[in-house]
């Protein structure tokens with residue numbers, strides 16, 4: 001059946017799918033809100049920007065929780081299928097690790113961008129209100145973080161597309177085989 005016959009712990013499966021939905025929503029909302037024309041009513045910006053920021057901070061915290069759970073369960077996690085070709089194993093590890101790194105970095109760049117921007121409205125976080133602004137205001141630094149946030153977010157999207165293509169390929173072509181790993185994440 002699925003891979004080694006083992007599943008990821010329920011907490012990791014729930015977190016994987018919650019993070020996937022939020023991250024895809026953030027990439028869409030980020031793309032959408034930055035392509036709105038200047039004539040767009042202010043309420044639309046006021047809906048998108050604060051929510052993009054607070055869900056971005058939330059998904060950063062969820063990534064930390066996920067990493068902690070992953071580390072605590074490292075002895076019982078499903079193994080990489082042994083029948084994968086060496087290049088497939090390497091690709092899968094590199095893609096997973098880079099995705100993990102980017103899910104931590106993209107929100108940090110977002111926070112640094114907002115925190116250094118002189119015109120920023122701050123970074124809200126649900127019932128906790130505004131988060132402290134830790135960086136000094138500097139529009140040159142803001143432009144660098146803006147560029148880094150954009151580049152890293154679209155790099156994350158490209159890797160997620162590759163990740164999903166891999167999952168679908170193994171599901172459709174190796175269904176029920178050792179490399180059909182989708183059931184262990186469901």
Ligand code: HEM
Nearest residue numbers: 026027030031034053056057106107110111114123150153
């Ligand atoms: C995994 C989390 C996140 C993802 C995937 C993400 C993704 C994106 C994307 C794709 C864009 C559009 C970039 C462009 O086309 O110019 C964007 C814009 C933006 N993001 Fe994020 N973001 C995340 C977290 C955050 C966080 C935590 C903050 C702030 C605390 C933030 C603040 C912003 C702002 C202010 C913009 C608009 C930049 C501009 O006006 O040029 N993002 N984000």
Ligand code: HEM
Nearest residue numbers: 019020023024070096099100160164167168181182184185
């Ligand atoms: C933004 C979206 C997504 C992100 C950030 C993401 C991230 C990850 C990461 C980091 C892992 C490695 C888990 C670990 O060992 O800790 C993983 C595993 C997995 N993901 Fe995703 N994922 C996303 C979307 C999806 C989607 C849409 C699918 C389904 C088509 C999917 C299917 C899987 C499967 C099957 C595994 C297990 C792979 C294995 O057991 O070797 N993921 N994902």
